[in-house]
Amino acid sequence: MTVAHDAFDTLAGAIALGEATPLERATFTSHAATCGTCAASSDAFAAVRDAIVASREDERWSPSVDARVRARIGDERNRRTRATFGAFHWAIAFSLALNVAFFSGFVGRLATKLHETGEPSSAVLATMWVTEHKRHRPSADIAAVVVAARATRPTRTIVARRALGSLREPTAATDEIPDVLAGLDVDAHAPRRVASVTAMRCKNAAHDECPVGRVVDAP
Amino acid sequence: MEQVYVLGIDRALDAESRVERLVTDHQVKLARFVRRFVGDGDCALDIVQDVFFAAYKTLRADPSRPLSAGWLYKTATNRAISHLRRAKRRGETVSLDNVATTFRSDETSAATLDVQTALATLGEEALACVLLTTYAGYTSGEAALILGRSADAVRQRVCRAMKTMRASLGERT
Ligand SMILES: [Zn+2]
Numbered sequence: 001m002t003v004a005h006d007a008f009d010t011l012a013g014a015i016a017l018g019e020a021t022p023l024e025r026a027t028f029t030s031h032a033a034t035c036g037t038c039a040a041s042s043d044a045f046a047a048v049r050d051a052i053v054a055s056r057e058d059e060r061w062s063p064s065v066d067a068r069v070r071a072r073i074g075d076e077r078n079r080r081t082r083a084t085f086g087a088f089h090w091a092i093a094f095s096l097a098l099n100v101a102f103f104s105g106f107v108g109r110l111a112t113k114l115h116e117t118g119e120p121s122s123a124v125l126a127t128m129w130v131t132e133h134k135r136h137r138p139s140a141d142i143a144a145v146v147v148a149a150r151a152t153r154p155t156r157t158i159v160a161r162r163a164l165g166s167l168r169e170p171t172a173a174t175d176e177i178p179d180v181l182a183g184l185d186v187d188a189h190a191p192r193r194v195a196s197v198t199a200m201r202c203k204n205a206a207h208d209e210c211p212v213g214r215v216v217d218a219p
Numbered sequence: 220m221e222q223v224y225v226l227g228i229d230r231a232l233d234a235e236s237r238v239e240r241l242v243t244d245h246q247v248k249l250a251r252f253v254r255r256f257v258g259d260g261d262c263a264l265d266i267v268q269d270v271f272f273a274a275y276k277t278l279r280a281d282p283s284r285p286l287s288a289g290w291l292y293k294t295a296t297n298r299a300i301s302h303l304r305r306a307k308r309r310g311e312t313v314s315l316d317n318v319a320t321t322f323r324s325d326e327t328s329a330a331t332l333d334v335q336t337a338l339a340t341l342g343e344e345a346l347a348c349v350l351l352t353t354y355a356g357y358t359s360g361e362a363a364l365i366l367g368r369s370a371d372a373v374r375q376r377v378c379r380a381m382k383t384m385r386a387s388l389g390e391r392t
Contacts, residue, residue: 006375013374016381017352017359041378044385048337051388052353055331056251063250063264069242069271073235076275 008038016045234278237286242271245291252292252355256299256346258339266302270294292355293365300343337387345380348373 011028014020020028032038232240246267254263270291278286338346344366351362352373359373366373 009375009378010371011374013359013376013378013381016377017374019359019374041382041385044389045378045381048381048384048388049353051330051334051337052349055334056354058331059251061251061254061260062247063260065246065250065264065268065271066239066242068264068268069238069275072268072272073238073275076272 008035012038012042012045015042016049234275234282237278237282238271238275241274241286241291245288246271248355249291249295252350253295253299255335255338255350255354256296257302258335262302266295266298269298289361289365292351292357296347296351296365300347303343303346333388334384337384340383340387341380345376345383348376349380349384352377 008028008031011020011024011031014024015028028038028042032042249270250260250263250267253266254260257263257266273294274286274291277290278284338349341349347366348362351357351365352359357365359370359377363370363373
């Protein structure tokens with residue numbers, strides 16, 4: 001497979017996923033007219049995709065993990081409680097040591113040091129609640145998305161922007177908006193400095209509790 | 220640069236309540252997704268349970284953290300890939316009979332079994348690309364974000380995976 005032909009695989013993938021632009025379709029079609037491999041494969045994609053979708057619709061398996069997850073959380077809570085009680089004994093010992101340190105003047109010097117190195121948090125902002133938004137039946141005029149907070153690695157911002165660019169907007173009331181970005185590392189991709197956040201009401205009058213924010217990056 | 224964001228997080232809910240809500244909303248779809256991935260129901264349930272427990276630990280550490288389906292699918296995908304790789308290292312192969320038993324007990328159509336058999340011929344990464352897009356409904360850009368790859372790489376893998384699947388489906392029809 002040549003590097004040049006990889007590009008046609010990319011186009012074929014876009015067509016198979018229904019994401020190709022008219023120009024991309026035209027480019028692929030004119031290539032497929034001269035390439036037997038691509039001509040044969042493009043017909044096959046629709047059939048495979050339909051088969052996968054049909055098999056998904058056919059599924060009846062509806063398992064539940066509620067009880068198992070709840071039990072594990074309960075175990076974890078008990079374990080933490082025991083650990084806290086264990087720590088209680090250490091706390092008594094620590095408080096005795098602290099008394100000694102206080103009277104010896106060590107604490108004062110430590111406090112001064114901590115004040116010098118303190119740094120304000122760079123956490124900026126809250127997030128999304130697309131799941132909630134979905135329940136309100138999103139309108140087409142909302143670019144559903146995302147998150148800004150805690151930029152730890154500014155270089156990643158570019159990745160996030162590119163990803164944002166490829167998100168589709170809901171085109172009908174019943175359209176699913178995948179909330180893929182929520183909770184991923186995108187909070188770390190967000191702009192490091194946010195100049196302003198304006199809360200505003202979503203344009204759909206039916207949404208009472210649908211906060212939409214306009215976030216402007218700092219230059 | 221200006222972008223519109225949907226804001227807001229339910230700060231009233233603690234980690235446990237948020238996880239409960241995630242479980243209620245996503246357990247069935249996520250379990251089916253993982254079962255497609257690993258070809259085994261019990262194993263899928265173990266993975267899904269781990270994913271929700273990981274969500275709980277994450278939210279307990281940072282209750283205001285945004286976390287929903289995207290995070291669940293990313294975590295589940297990574298765990299499913301690791302599971303398949305471990306199985307491969309141990310020399311375990313997915314038996315087609317097993318696949319048939321797993322899916323025949325719940326699903327009626329023969330086409331469903333054929334699709335699962337075709338999926339089982341793919342490598343982990345290709346499987347992830349196909350399932351996240353055609354099965355879970357994410358775009359290539361979104362799947363790219365989940366997998367830490369470029370959208371073009373996802374599209375290429377989807378294309379090649381579909382060719383492989385087509386060959387497998389073709390043999391059986
Ligand atoms: Zn070609």
